[in-house]
Amino acid sequence: MSGDRWFRKLLNLLPFDMRSDYGTEMAQVFREQRREAADRGVAGLLRVWGHTVRDILAIGPREHLNQFRQDVTYALRSMRRNVGFVTVAVITLALGIGANTAIFSVVDAVLLRPLPYGESERLVAVWNRWDGSPSASLSDPEFLDYSEQSRTMTFAAMATSSVNVSGTSGDAERVSAAAVTVPTLDVLRAPLALGRTFRPEEAMPDSPTVAILSNGLWRRMFAADPGIVGHPVSLNGQPVEIVGVLPPDFYLPFEMTAASRAEILTPLAMDPAAPRNRRGGHYLLAFARLEDGATVAAASAEMDAIVGRLAREYPDEHDQGNFGVSVRPLRSDLLGDMSTPLLILTGAVGLVLLLACANVANLMLVRGESRRGELAVRTALGASRFRMIRQLLTESCVLALTGALAGLVVAHYCQRIIVAFAGSSMPLVRSAELNQAVLVYAALLGIATGVLFGAIPALQVSRGGAKDMSGALKAGSRGTILGRTRARRALVVCQVSLAMVLVVGAGLMIKSFALLMAAPSGFDPDRVLTMRMSLPQSRYPGRPEVAGYFKRLTEQVQTLPGVRAAGAGSGLPLAVRSGDWGFDIEGRPRNGTRFPAAADWYVVTPGYFEALGIPLRRGRLPASSDSADAAHVIFINETTARTFFANEDPVGKRVRFSRSRGDEQPWRTIAGIVGDVRHRGLDTPAFPEVFFPYEQFQHFSRGVQARAMSLVVKSAGDPLSMVSAVRAELRRIDPEIPASQVRDMWTVRSVSVADRRLMVVLMGAFGALALVLAAVGLYGVVSYSVAQRTREMGVRIAIGASRASVLGLVVSDGLRLVAVGAGLGLIASLVLTRSMATLLYAVGPRDVSMFIVATVTLLVTGLVASYVPARRATRIDPVSALRAE
């Protein structure tokens, strides 16, 4: 008896069909074989068992494979017979799966791929924070104190800039650079491609003597010369020794979203012996590696204790409201603002796929009708229900995988579009590719999709088993057709509600983007050319040299034909911004040692405001008379005026800026107020800003000059047509100063919203796709219902119903489905759009107007989708419709 049980268990290795067809017989034969073998003793029994076990182990997998092959062959054969159905289904699935795969490739590139550092999960970002500034940079004394006192973290920091580089060929190139603390690459655990990291003695306070090149720069400028280490490269006109080359695809933290990544690393000099009582000058981006066993919570607690001590030690310096230090996992700190839009996109594109599945399921149900005969025959021939379901699921999976394959083509093109829209401002998005992980994802998606849209039709078609099927052999049985119709109508309702959610989402994004683009930026980007240049310290050591260069440049460019105005600024709206700087206002007491005011600061030449079309509100604009030996003046924006001079006229008032490592700043008289500019982003209201005339500028650190400035040129015609003339002027003044970031201000403005635009384009595309898919689904169901009701329509028309009333009947039937779906979709939208709140500008996630627009859009789509079949219904000829019965 137990022998039988064991044999039955073994049989489980065989395909279900084989077991159900022959299991009993096999058991019986095996019993007889055992009985006979028992006569020959234990050895005989063992031989029979061994033989049987070996055979079943060999046959099981082979038969499973055979059966699968048969199912696939059958599925392919039946697909060949239904080219129309297959084409529509494959296109639908290709769009759904392709879009999902493309989005996944971006998610993979941005969110899933590990940071290019060893054990990156142990890296943290370290920020100062105070009221209104959740993530502020560190100053030298702060960094030194934190890193010396912390026992839970090893610190590193970086500061970005840009430099002129020239290699052996002598061509100068302007590239992004970063000064990094000596242990940076060790903290990041980033192995170099060539050479070594910096040594402590190389962090010289004056100018760097050594540099590490990015892999890209090494290839570009030095043709990937493997012997480059030890050779000199010219940085800002000074030779420095190349000591190493970074690995490919390396980037420093905080450069995830930066338009350009540092191509040159130099050691950051900090003097631990310098007095630490001047703690302003926040410019360091700091990060750290947690020591073994340390947690983020422990590190945070430790920093709280350290900051508490420092606040007591330097009460005047740490009086910003609620000063503290945040320690956050590096990954979430860097990706924080990227994960929300990507998760929303993933959700949205997932809904699109569900819609596509519903459409294909609908098609399969219709096709199920026409296949009832075939399936009934197979049932009659003894195919089990299980076998039928498996066959149908195999067919849907083959279909879905074909769709997935076609989807890869769609994904490829989608991805190229995404990358094109992402532009250089989103380097991680640009690194998206159809790699192995993405291909596996597409395949899994294909199988999941196949099961999803195959399940309902498979169960529907095979339900009721032989009884239903034999009925089908005779004539369509009313009951199941009704059931199937109900399923199809339910699918359409689901589709409409999914489409509703997507259309509302897309609508909110589009409205938000439109409002953003219409928002007053404060400057006029029309016909403005801009480019940036930076003067090396070696040849432009002090203010007279720097100011002299920009004076000549702007004056000469102003005289070019076709130039309306020209000027230069240390910042550039929407592209280059500075931090803030505290200042005293004459006659206004300090709160302790705290300055009564602070503002973002910029250095400008005459012509800057005119070229950018920034209006003068009061007083005057900078002029060439604001020279170094003239009375010192300053210009402010409206927000500064409103914030710090609420009930008085600021013009004529005097201010004095703080100093940290330099001479006492002079008192400066406010000479003019200019209009607000949304400097930090179109979606960010203006901050208080002050503008120094370039000849009177004096940095808070002694000797620092505004060496990097953006030239802005307002032209009479196409700004880009001015490029060669302006470049000729540049060469005439100093051929060794290259211009970088040459573009017009519309481009600057457009790049600043690239991520939002990408989001709008994708959400808009998903919304449109959803509408089309829902319309196709509705069209299919209404058409089918018209075909089913031909006789009824014929009767109605015969007894005098007007064509209009037949039209109304059919259309209202379709619209009923739309109304139910739209209602459900609205409820779902109310819940789901909340997740978009942080991505929206000037629009609430429950913006009533967008909900109305989406509803109307869906109703109109529904109207069109039902109208076409309804027209067909009105053309039914009553005589032939009745005769056909």
Next chain:
Amino acid sequence: MSERDPAQLLPLTSGMFQVLIALADGEKHGYAIIKEVARRTGGDVTLSAATLYTIVRRFVQEGVIAESAERPDPSLDDERRRYYRLTDFGRRVARAEAQRMETALGMARAKKLIPKARSV
């Protein structure tokens, strides 16, 4: 189905061929087929239950054999047993396989790999 070419199924495994031979002179149930094959081959070919029914299943699907509707005398019959018989197509398949083997034998003889057949 009537004009199917038996050659499509060739060559057969020795187990398959032996099953056809066993059924050539009348219908049999599974265990009887195994016994017949073992006896005829002197124990060289012993089919396990799993192997036999894999062959039976394939042959039924291909229309080479069929479950017999007629049952022997009920007193001799165990009702759980199913009997199988060769179809006409199956008979042609068996013949085609035998001919295929004969042709192969002929080639081997022509090359004197094996002695000429003794005439009976």
